[in-house]
Amino acid sequence: MEASHGGDKGKSRLCSICNQRRPALKRPKTLQQICKECFYEVFEEEIHRVIVDNKLFKPGERIAIGASGGKDSTVLAYVMSELNRRHNYGLDLFLLSVDEGITGYRDDSLETVKRNEVQYGLPLKVVSYKDLYGWTMDEIVKMIGLKNNCTFCGVFRRQALDRGAALLKVDKLATGHNADDIAETVLLNILRGIYSPNAYRGFAREFIKDLERIRPRAILDIIKSGEDFRIATSTKMPEQGTCQRCGYISSQKWCKACVLLEGLNRGLPKLGIGRTRGVNSEHRKNQQIDTKNIQSKPCGTLDF
Ligand SMILES: Nc1ncnc2c1ncn2[C@@H]1O[C@H](COP(=O)(O)OP(=O)(O)OP(=O)(O)O)[C@@H](O)[C@H]1O
Structure with a gap:
């Protein structure tokens, strides 16, 4: 402990939970200064409470953890396996990784995921863009350049996680x-x-x-x-359906992944960039504007 130099100012603070160890961080949520050990404890306990209070899982469910090899999904894999064991949730946990085919990036992080597989004893499934779409991100970048490649990466990853989840026959997918x-x-x-x-x-x-x-x-x-947020009742919400081409989730005739893939395969990679034209525009025209049963709904979609 640091020596006190008179008054409160000079005193070194102690963790505001255990009052024993020196604080290692200040939590933005509570503004409390706490030590590493207490942080781990409250962090894990809070996640457990969210899981229990919101009834996120049922015993016997199969859950895939989207594992990118980054810090958040690595923590997620640890916390899920630890809480499942500690509180007997009765879940079957799997690691699911998408290999986008980015040399020097995803191949490195996949090594981290493989270590997590061993460390936490969770079976790992890797699905690749090459297998699912016939293209790696390296090949896509060669064709489209660096400007719009994030659109391909995000759209394909979102669907690849759905496809991997279907292959694993899981009930839910957890992401970090x-x-x-x-x-x-x-x-x-x-x-x-x-x-x-x-x-x-x-x-x-x-x-x-x-x-x-x-x-x-x-x-x-x-x-x-x-x-x-509340969405105006006069706003038309997209209706969730399935893609007529690949059968995965889509609010349009063709899902975004199929539109992008069609562009790539026809040598027209800009086809699905920006506002969707072509195959889906007719479908949109045909959709009835039905605002009657649209109540105010929470807003927000996560990009991958
Ligand atoms: N290639 C991937 N394979 C599986 N899951 C992924 C992949 N990329 C992203 N995810 C999932 O989506 C979440 C958010 O993605 P994001 O791109 O922000 O993650 P990241 O920067 O790769 O690393 P982190 O794991 O630290 O979040 C991840 O935590 C993970 O659960």
């Missing part, structure tokens, strides 16, 4: 999206309404991190405001 990701999505949804699709994508993340520095709860408040 964190508060920053969700706050960014809320802001982007607002900006998209005001400006244009994908406007300010890079700016939104920087902006929320700047806000957090000034006011630590800002990220949680943005998420809360997103949860409280």
